[in-house]
Amino acid sequence: MVSPEKIAAKEKFLLFLEGKNLRITSQRQAIIDTVFTTEEHFTAEQLLEWSRQKDQSVSRATVYRTLPLLTESGLVREMDFGKDYKFYDPNYAEHPNHSHIVCQDCEKIVEFESDKIVKLEDEISAKLGFSVKSQRLQITGTCDKLKKAGTCQNKCS
Amino acid sequence: MVSPEKIAAKEKFLLFLEGKNLRITSQRQAIIDTVFTTEEHFTAEQLLEWSRQKDQSVSRATVYRTLPLLTESGLVREMDFGKDYKFYDPNYAEHPNHSHIVCQDCEKIVEFESDKIVKLEDEISAKLGFSVKSQRLQITGTCDKLKKAGTCQNKCS
């Protein structure tokens, strides 16, 4: 099931491409369909694999050439969780200010939004003479409940 | 001028090495002296260059082999500002919860601390079932004052 917001985001991206006079090829179509159908964070390699399930002809090069367009459009955000490869988060169109909690035991990632934090960020930035354009907040933690239960072996939930 | 806190941090790191039965070689000495003498964020390459000014024999490999020790000790933090290379922040020993504002016009980076934000992070994390171990908050913005003045050409301040 794809949320209406995702569909809208996809629409926005198509307009973004149009605005730059870029074409909707079948390969891009497959990549775009993939991106705006998932809620999960993904890597370039995963995107390649998923896209290929829709269109066998998608190449790694095209994926890597499309990712900058996606981030440039503001609909997808590049994330670094300290791994070798980057992750991409397709949920920024709907929740531009969301943050992440990463469990250091199981690597599960939870998203959350906090208006209070956003407000504080604005205040502090203003005081320092800046206008906030975007924010990235990443909390690393351990999940207490399962920790107490004695297990949190890579499933945490 | 090196702050007393930096000197203490260096001392802590030497103890950290000792605790792991690792040796204080002249190369490590040069690297450590460099790290705990600056307040600036640096890259692996910069650290190599600076360290070589103290000891010509420091090699790139040793720098790359020492960086994980520094981050593991908790006294230096690896940062990703979206560039190809990573930055390292030596100010975490003194200010474990500080955050960064990055000016998107001039790339200047300002550090700040906010107890209020830290508190909110704790609250939210607890509500979601996590205990905060560390946090990274990075705000991207533009500096208004100079923007109004019409110039912010890579100096911002």
Added chain:
DNA sequence: GTGGGTGCAAAGTGTTTGCAAGTGT
């Protein structure tokens, strides 16, 4: 038809590692 797009494979780039020699403790 034309300018952008594609796959492939080669090239890049920052980082890691095997190895033989060196060195702190």
Added chain:
DNA sequence: ACACTTGCAAACACTTTGCACCCAC
């Protein structure tokens, strides 16, 4: 002495790019 360290250069892993062909508009 022994185990940890080092420099060098080769190896890596992810990403980018040159090129000749292809295709959306």
